[in-house]
Amino acid sequence: MSLQFNPRDITWLAFNERVLQEAMDEKVPLHLRIRFLGIFSNNLDEFFRVRVAGLKRAMDFKEKVIAESFYQAPSKILQRINDIVIHQQQNFDKTWKKIQAEMADQRVFIKSPKSLTPVQKEFVSKYFDEVIESNVIPILLHENTPMPYLRDKSLYIGVAMSKKDWQYASNYAIIEIPSRFVGRFLLLPTEDPKEKNVMLLEDIITFNLPHIFSYFGYDEFSAHAFKVTKDAELDLDNDIRTNFAEKIEKGLKNRRKGKPTRFVFDKDMDKALLELLIRKLNLTKKDSIIPGGKIHNFKHFMDFPDVFDDYKRPVxxxxxxxxxxxxxxxxxxxxxxxxxxxxxxxxxxxxxxxxxxxxxxxxxxxxxxxxxxxxxxxxxxxxxxxxxxxxxxxxxxxxxxxxxxxxxxxxxxxxxxxxxxxxxxxxxxxxxxxxxxxxxxxxxxxxxxxxxxxxxxxxxxxxxxxxxxxxxxxxxxxxxxxxxxxxxxxxxxxxxxxxxxxxxxNLLVCPQFMREKFIHHIDREIEEAKAGRKAEMIIKVNSLSDRGMILKIYDAAKAGVLVKMIVRGIYCAVNHKDFKEKIDAISIVDEYLEHARVMYFYSKGVEDMYISSADWMTRNLDNRIEAAIKITDKDLKKEMKDILDIQLRDNVKARILNKKLDNEYVRNNKKQCRSQIEIYKYLKAKTDPE
Missing domain, CATH: 3.30.870.10 (Endonuclease Chain A)
Incomplete structure (x- = not known):
């Protein structure tokens, strides 16, 4: 059999697609859908800071040497990433447009500078003068001047400025949006108390551009958002004269100089300004240059103002x-x-x-x-x-x-x-x-x-x-x-x-010893399966990417062990034709982030149960101090098994993990089970058995 694996980074993008699915699901409350868009955006930012940066670093070496670590050549993975991300960004933009229409149905509006009422214009101008202006420092851009330092996590607007009677080309500037200091959202006054108007900080600044640049006499402005994501690897030097904490501090300062890994911009940005930014950032076709909608740094929308009146938190x-x-x-x-x-x-x-x-x-x-x-x-x-x-x-x-x-x-x-x-x-x-x-x-x-x-x-x-x-x-x-x-x-x-x-x-610890113990457990299940006796294991982790553990799971499936997996994120395993028992793997993405790591082995009816801090990734099992503990109390062990069984029955929020990574929902004719709700009911019943 030719063993195959799904590349780690592609499976992670499939996980983030599941987050986006929650934002797209019209049955999810509106404020949570907005929050899921924020989570999706924040996840993607970190992905580009870490994983894409790592792939680009890997390309500096011989790809054949390091392809095994990624399950595919980094250059091929980067191309796949770019294609997937552009497609996801399109779905993101469509979803946000749809959500805005639903917000309008609830009389919640995000106001643009052009749609302000006279009262709101006065309010926004005053707010800018009193709160924002001291935090706004425009930087003029010229062909012959170096690009100023851009913060990795910040949002910027690029401004093209001109005069109506001017025959010369536009001048350009960038402004960092000071959301760290004044917040991203402003609630505006409205004549109708049932209507809620929200304005974004970048739009407040855009509205005040004539005031900001009044010294230059410009009367035409075009402003569009963009952001740069940088390599976030923390390079620590080997200077024995500095202690570890000092090395971390130095590494944090050097992180600011990280190379750009992604440039995301409003697709309506002034073309000449866009080209100038790309040149000054030294970006090439190999880099991720992604056109998007009007709003960027959507992570702030995880904290969107509480303006929805019709939502009551379920018990x-x-x-x-x-x-x-x-x-x-x-x-x-x-x-x-x-x-x-x-x-x-x-x-x-x-x-x-x-x-x-x-x-x-x-x-x-x-x-x-x-x-x-x-x-x-x-x-x-x-x-x-x-x-x-x-x-x-x-x-x-x-x-x-x-x-x-x-x-x-x-x-x-x-x-x-x-x-x-x-x-x-x-x-x-x-x-x-x-x-x-x-x-x-x-x-x-x-x-x-x-x-x-x-x-x-x-x-x-x-x-x-x-x-x-x-x-x-x-x-x-x-x-x-x-x-x-x-x-x-x-x-x-x-x-x-x-x-x-x-x-x-009594503790299984990493490095090494946790891996050894879990392999021992899997081997015992394999022996039982080969002897024709019941053999079962349930593995719940956030990520599964370690080659050795995946191969051992394959051995179990080939022997006929009943393998069930609940994996929230990265999942590099795939089913193969010669498995006696197909791996039954699902991912649950719901309002709560599934973060627990749990391992269950049938163990000849004794049933061994562990909870762990470690995912089944090489970095966790071999390069970290991690700990797992065996649950020995009979009642607690049963409680843990019941919770796992509830999650395995999920046919509302569970997706099937397969080779295609198409995130198909688990759907069957069994009684509806949304596991996070059912776990609540199960645990709550223990507080009041009657």
Whole structure:
């Protein structure tokens, strides 16, 4: 059999197409459809910053050498990417046009400079004078002057200016839209209180162009939006005289100089200005030069103003307290007696915050150790840890300074935590710390007690409201011992830290050992299938791209193991003719982001269940510190299996993952199952069984 794989980057674009499908679905509430457009846009920006930039770097080497890493030559993948993205952009523009028509039906309008009423014109002029003008700095463009530095995440308008009686060519300028400082949206006054008018910041600036350039006497203006996406790879130098944090800071400064990977512009832009920008940015036909609609940097639309009156949040979207914590008992006391499994965003995240606050105030608690990858901007986790340090606890925080696009934030957290007496760890060179771990130690009645939690997702109370994740609270002595071993490695990183991690008995850790254990599980299922006995595995991850794990899954399918997969994003596996059992793979894209990693193996009826921080990608399994934990409590194991079964029954929001990557919805004659709603009902019933 000639083994085949779908290229990683093409499957990622198929995932983003599923996000766009949600925006296109007229059954989805209007404000959520706008949000999905914002998510689609933001996803695509990051894709070009990282993946397209990586492919372009790879083209500098011999393509045959690196084609295996991408499953296809980078030049071919880049061409496919460009074709797919242009097609998706067309669908995006059609969808946005349709949504605007539906907004008009609800009397919500995005106002252009030409459509303002006299009262609104006065309001916009005053708002510009008082709020915006000080943040607007036009830069004139000339053929013989260098291109000014353009920010990667910023939106710009290109302005062509002329005079009616002028025989000369237009002059040109660019203006950065200062949305970071004043926001992207402005609600305008209306005569009809039932009508909502929203104006975009770039249109406010466009309206005020005669005022901005009044010194030059121009009376004709043409302004259109554009943005540049740059290579976001963080190049770290090898200067032994600088510490790791300083290298990150230097890398962030150098990132600004990254090469453009995409140029997106309003297709109605002045042609001469467009050509000037392309020349000054040194773009060629090999680069992604993508014409689009009027609005760019659509990521801001994830926070579009709440102007829709007819939407009532369904009860199934309201988080609730886990039943274990409903009776007023301290979280600490509960988990010292029993394991508790939290499933977000169905369960409230408060219980995690409460546990850390209790530890901060408990005079018997001696230390807290926790990993942090992506934190909320006003992190309650960090606040609790600071209070703990002020109360005399020994607090250790592993801050991953290489968390992509959170590097700057994590450097700021480091600067905040260290003066509070908190020990900040910054990881192991060339190994990101992605494990989600916490251990709390207390001394009471001449006994040492340890408890904490292991999670599939970040310790971030904001994303926990929209990310589907699992977090196990436990006081299991073996688990706590293993978490302490991980922190011992992080505190004193050595060149050879593997022997320490190898001694972990209750956590599966990366690099290496998690891969070995899961391969062992798959091999056992293969043996059972070959013996004619029941063999089954369910793998739920965000991404599947590791060649070794895919080949092992292929072995299982060939042997007759029942393989079921739930993969939100990248999915490089495909079915083949000689599989005894076809791989049943789906992707669920709904209001919540499916983020949990769960592994289930039938294991001769014993049923082994794990939750993990690691996707099945080479970077996770071989190049990061990751952790998975086995669910041993019988009731919790059943709960996890029930949740997986609900997701596998989804025939509303599930798409079939196949070789064609056509995102066909799962449709059958079975009872309708929208898994995120059904999981809510299932978990909510446990709080009130009657």
């Amino acid at each position: 199934e979207r309201t988080s609730f307290t886990h039943p274990a914590f409903e009776h007023g008992e301290r979280v600490t006391d509960v988990i010292l007696k029993n394991d508790v499994l939290l499933t977000f965003p169905y369960h409230k995240y408060n219980s995690v915050i409460d546990l850390l606050r209790e530890a901060a105030m408990d005079p018997d608690v001696k230390s807290i150790q926790i990993t942090a990858y992506r934190l909320a901007s006003s992190s309650k986790i960090i606040n609790a840890l600071i209070y703990a340090a002020r109360n005399g606890k020994e607090v250790t925080v592993m801050l991953e300074l290489q968390a992509r696009f959170d590097e700057e934030s994590n450097l700021e957290w480091k600067e905040m935590l260290e003066p509070e007496g908190i020990r900040v760890l910054i990881g192991i060179p060339n190994k990101k710390v992605h494990a989600k771990l916490c251990v709390i130690k207390k001394r009471a009645h001449n006994k040492t007690l340890q408890y904490g939690f292991v999670s599939t997702g970040n310790f971030n109370e904001k994303t926990a409201r929209v990310y589907g994740d699992h977090l196990l609270m436990t006081s299991d002595r073996g688990v706590m011992a293993d978490i302490n071993k991980v922190f011992s490695v992080l505190k004193k990183p050595k060149d050879d830290f593997m022997p320490v991690l190898k001694t972990c008995k």
